[in-house]
Amino acid sequence: MKNNVKESNFDLFKFLYKYGTIIVILVAILFFTFTLDNFMNFNNMTNIFRSVSIVALIALAITMSLTIDGFDLSVGAVAGFASVIAAKFMVVWEMGAVPAIIVPLIVGILVGCINAFFIIKMNISDMLTTLSMMFLLTGISITFQSGSAIYNFMPLPNNAGMAPGTMNDAFLFIGQGKLFGIPVPVVIMLIVALLAHVFLNQTKYGRYLYMIGGNEEAAKLSGIPINRYKLIAYMMSGFIAALGGLVLGARLGSGEVDAGGPYLMDSVAAAFIGFSVFGIGKANAFGTLFGALLMGILLNGLIMMDFPYYSQDIVKGIVLILALSLTYYKKKK
Amino acid sequence: MKKCLVSVLLIMLAVSFMGVVSAANVEIPENIKGRTLRMALVKEWGTGTHMITHINGTRAEAEKYGIDLSVIDANNNLAKMSDAIDNAVSNKMDAILISHGKAPALKDAVIRALKAGIPVIVFDNDFDVPYEIHQGKLVSLDQYDLMMGLLSQMSLVQELDGSGNVIYNRVANVPPTDKRHRIWQGGILPTYPGIKVVNTIDQGTDNPMPKAQSALETLLTSRNNIDAVYAVWDEYAKGFYNAIVASGKTIPLYSVDISDQDLAMMQEHPEIWRSSAAVDPTIVGQVQIRLALKAIAGEKIPRYYSLKPVIVHVDDLPSKEEKRVSMADLADYYDGWGYTTDFLEDWMIALEESLN
Numbered sequence A: 001m002k003n004n005v006k007e008s009n010f011d012l013f014k015f016l017y018k019y020g021t022i023i024v025i026l027v028a029i030l031f032f033t034f035t036l037d038n039f040m041n042f043n044n045m046t047n048i049f050r051s052v053s054i055v056a057l058i059a060l061a062i063t064m065s066l067t068i069d070g071f072d073l074s075v076g077a078v079a080g081f082a083s084v085i086a087a088k089f090m091v092v093w094e095m096g097a098v099p100a101i102i103v104p105l106i107v108g109i110l111v112g113c114i115n116a117f118f119i120i121k122m123n124i125s126d127m128l129t130t131l132s133m134m135f136l137l138t139g140i141s142i143t144f145q146s147g148s149a150i151y152n153f154m155p156l157p158n159n160a161g162m163a164p165g166t167m168n169d170a171f172l173f174i175g176q177g178k179l180f181g182i183p184v185p186v187v188i189m190l191i192v193a194l195l196a197h198v199f200l201n202q203t204k205y206g207r208y209l210y211m212i213g214g215n216e217e218a219a220k221l222s223g224i225p226i227n228r229y230k231l232i233a234y235m236m237s238g239f240i241a242a243l244g245g246l247v248l249g250a251r252l253g254s255g256e257v258d259a260g261g262p263y264l265m266d267s268v269a270a271a272f273i274g275f276s277v278f279g280i281g282k283a284n285a286f287g288t289l290f291g292a293l294l295m296g297i298l299l300n301g302l303i304m305m306d307f308p309y310y311s312q313d314i315v316k317g318i319v320l321i322l323a324l325s326l327t328y329y330k331k332k333k
Numbered sequence B: 001m002k003k004c005l006v007s008v009l010l011i012m013l014a015v016s017f018m019g020v021v022s023a024a025n026v027e028i029p030e031n032i033k034g035r036t037l038r039m040a041l042v043k044e045w046g047t048g049t050h051m052i053t054h055i056n057g058t059r060a061e062a063e064k065y066g067i068d069l070s071v072i073d074a075n076n077n078l079a080k081m082s083d084a085i086d087n088a089v090s091n092k093m094d095a096i097l098i099s100h101g102k103a104p105a106l107k108d109a110v111i112r113a114l115k116a117g118i119p120v121i122v123f124d125n126d127f128d129v130p131y132e133i134h135q136g137k138l139v140s141l142d143q144y145d146l147m148m149g150l151l152s153q154m155s156l157v158q159e160l161d162g163s164g165n166v167i168y169n170r171v172a173n174v175p176p177t178d179k180r181h182r183i184w185q186g187g188i189l190p191t192y193p194g195i196k197v198v199n200t201i202d203q204g205t206d207n208p209m210p211k212a213q214s215a216l217e218t219l220l221t222s223r224n225n226i227d228a229v230y231a232v233w234d235e236y237a238k239g240f241y242n243a244i245v246a247s248g249k250t251i252p253l254y255s256v257d258i259s260d261q262d263l264a265m266m267q268e269h270p271e272i273w274r275s276s277a278a279v280d281p282t283i284v285g286q287v288q289i290r291l292a293l294k295a296i297a298g299e300k301i302p303r304y305y306s307l308k309p310v311i312v313h314v315d316d317l318p319s320k321e322e323k324r325v326s327m328a329d330l331a332d333y334y335d336g337w338g339y340t341t342d343f344l345e346d347w348m349i350a351l352e353e354s355l356n
Helices: A002-035 A042-067 A075-092 A097-120 A126-144 A169-176 A184-202 A204-214 A216-221 A226-252 A263-279 A285-304 A309-332 B002-025 B049-064 B078-090 B103-115 B145-159 B175-191 B208-222 B234-247 B260-268 B281-296 B327-332 B346-355
Strands: B038-043 B068-073 B095-099 B120-123 B138-142 B164-169 B195-201 B228-231 B253-256 B273-278 B304-306 B310-313
Touching: A002 A263, A002 A285, A002 A309, A042 A075, A042 A184, A042 A204, A042 A226, A042 A263, A042 A285, A042 B208, A075 A097, A075 A126, A075 A226, A075 A263, A097 A126, A097 A169, A097 A226, A169 A184, A169 A226, A184 A204, A184 A226, A184 A285, A204 A216, A204 A226, A216 A226, A226 B208, A263 A285, A263 A309, A285 A309, A285 B195, A285 B208, B038 B049, B038 B078, B038 B281, B049 B068, B049 B095, B049 B260, B049 B281, B078 B095, B078 B103, B095 B103, B095 B281, B103 B120, B120 B281, B138 B175, B138 B281, B145 B175, B145 B228, B145 B253, B145 B273, B145 B310, B164 B208, B175 B195, B195 B208, B208 B234, B228 B234, B234 B253, B234 B260, B234 B273, B260 B273, B260 B327
Parallel strands: B038 B068, B038 B095, B095 B120, B120 B138, B138 B304, B164 B195, B164 B228, B228 B253, B253 B273
Antiparallel strands: B273 B310
16 A cells, blocks of 8 residues: 555656646646636737747757756847847948848857857856856947947937938848748747757767766766867857847847846746756756746736736746756656 | 117126126135035946936036046946945045935935035935934935826826726836826826726836837737827836837827937837927936035035926927937927026036136
8 A cells, every 4th residue: 555655656756747847838828818818819829939039049048058067147148249239230330131140140159169268278167157258248238339229310429420220121020020920039949949959869969968968077988079069069059149139139129238138047947947848857958948938928927917027036936946846856866 | 769779788788798707706615616526426227328318417517517427337236336325435525426226225325425424416216314414415306207207197198088998017116116106096097087007017127128028019919909008117118119019000108208219219100109208317417416516515405306307299309201309409399408507506607617
């Protein structure tokens, strides 16, 4: 009898471990569908996907660093900086959409390289390196824009007249356009998530990244050039974060001050909730996507129900700690 | 008759001439004459067009009187703000100007400053300090938030003909937005029962524009009966504007505060962003500096002062094809914009002239 009870308890946990996060998502969807008239319809669903696209992209950037058991705190700042560079290129320097897209992406990759240099060569912990980078980039981007937002028809400092350029329509399409009725940010998010998933699970590189994350010493002994793979992880993190920043800038239609900052914590949460999805227990692309969606659904429903922002934070905190409990309790076993 | 007129004109000319002469001969107060005054401007945050305009206005006014002004941006960190005030006290600054912040976190530091005899000119915040401590050297300035609330909310009521479904924006626990909300809660809603609040958006003060945009997008995709959107703060209004434009609907937006960026948006879609009640942040800086000077000179200054707001309505402005309007241009359309003579004394003009 005793044995039986133990057995069934264990099963329940195993089930929760695997499907707990999915169940929470389903319960949330059911609850909002029955309590809110306008929750379950195509428009609102695309809206939820669109609203999580930036968080999801930045969270995917963090996921890349998490695979090697690293951590990238600079992603929010990279995203903010990318959006500011893009806006400055178009509005102040009158350049087209192409340089305004390519240069921020290159900057993102460069930031990843610099992060990796300090982490690998200088042996500074990942958290502290990227924390310094976060401060540095936030400061630089505010200086770069003289503390004020960059937007169409802005008056230039020192009475230099009006800004000559405008945010390019092709650029704005990244954030505001639609492809076959689906918002472009959603398309970008899904493509990046899919590519990241394939990269991490179907290629040699991905498996090496996970091996380094699982046991760095063992990976080293088996002949994997761990420094090179760490560099790859941080470069990809910077690249995806910059891409998220472009979507952000195109969605806002301007280069706002420190616009990337608030996305950092939500993205960290999404990436860690992702650990628990399907009981994978490590950073993974689809898990991160589900983590971001879960928070997006909760936020969407709570906004419709008129909850103020601090109650949304309470819900986020509870969901995160539950997801983490599932992941780490299992690991302890 | 003609002669009479000429003589009157002559007398007027003479009087005005004497005025100029006497301005030059006005005695500059002893505490100020020949000194380079040092002041600190401590801001809760120093980013965003509105705050930049405030800083620039304060700097320009300080420069006129040869004041050495240091600007400290606490970057939303109240502890840092409090430290900055303490630093200003230990550096024996002649005056401390504060913008925003939360009273409980700063009160002790402000009391230390006042006890050291340093005047404290506060914008958009207030400290409950007894007269024995502040000795008449504490001023709480505001942009007349009660009046700005009323002006912006009445603009909404008038254009909706007194009835409609409104998405309301409430930023709780911030002194200026709390004042604006009091008018809505206690004045507008009971007076115009046709105005119905269908949703309230509050996303806090930390970088609200993207959050406001997502929140309103959510509500606009799920509701079809919205007649107007009210933003209690223009940082929200910018996000709301983007959401309304993206939705393809024409829903009028009313707000408080204004910046160059807001004006560009207003002119882009005049059918959406209708009006915003505002005080020129440049004037806030001018008045803060002048009140500090008066306090140093030992003149009497008020404990509370409200700057006069203006309702900037898009119908008063030229179309975007005619002219793109900036904050500085608003002086052409509204009285009391760009420059004020509030607390401007003859000796300040003399001081300014003596430095040139």
